[in-house]
Amino acid sequence: MDIASIIGLIAGVFFVLASILLEGDIWSFANAPSVMITIGGTFSAVLISYPLKKFLNSFKAIVHIFKDTDLNEGTVIKRIIDLSNVARKEGLLALEEASEEINDDFLKKGVLLIVDGTDPELVRNILETEMAFIENRHKDVQGFWENIGAYGPAWGMIGTLIGLINMLKSLDDPSTIGPSMSVALLTTLYGSLLANFIAIPISNKLKVRSAEEVLLKEVMIEGLLSIQAGENPRVIEEKLKAFLSPTLRNDLSKNDGEEEEDKEGVA
Structure with missing residues (x-):
């Protein structure tokens, strides 16, 4: 969470x-009329902009802002190092059995391509193509919420105009000025809240999630190709650490040191 x-x-x-x-x-x-104008108008405009299936799928993506990713860069690097040790000791074909314990579909697909003896350049092209399409799907969802962020204030202004028109039509009755002005201002408030408290923050969080996932997949691709090339596990680890920030590199090195101490203690 x-x-x-x-x-x-x-x-x-x-x-x-x-x-x-x-x-x-x-x-x-x-105010019910303000909600109808702002919220109803915004989502009506988005419905016009997207096919129903894409609208529903993009709307469901809101759950991803509350989920923590199952993998992080350090976990992926450790998993790749484990795979490289298996390949170095038992050969690339032994990775097929090791792939059964991999839950990530992208990493598992790459491992199986290597086991099948696929040309390294073709492995890179297949995985990078899949990564590019994943990134494009993410951008579609981000664009969906960005559009809500753009339409919300616009529909708030439409509600403001409606309220002002109603107010100007009833200037001869002072009792109607307050309610009409209230609708005019509340629609602007609702539109601003919808955009700046919900839609734009969701879009930004999804962009962060997408960048994290793309980085993980880049680490996977580089690691898998290094395994296929028969590189030393230590060299692979140092190569993959280049993708990490200095803080994450230190954390990974610290964890490696703790694991080595544990092994020595067991021995």
């Missing part, structure tokens, strides 16, 4: 509600 997304969501709701309650009544900020 991604704690940052949960904390951000709870904190945002708290600060908005607290600011409302400190100055007035929360029910004065609830």
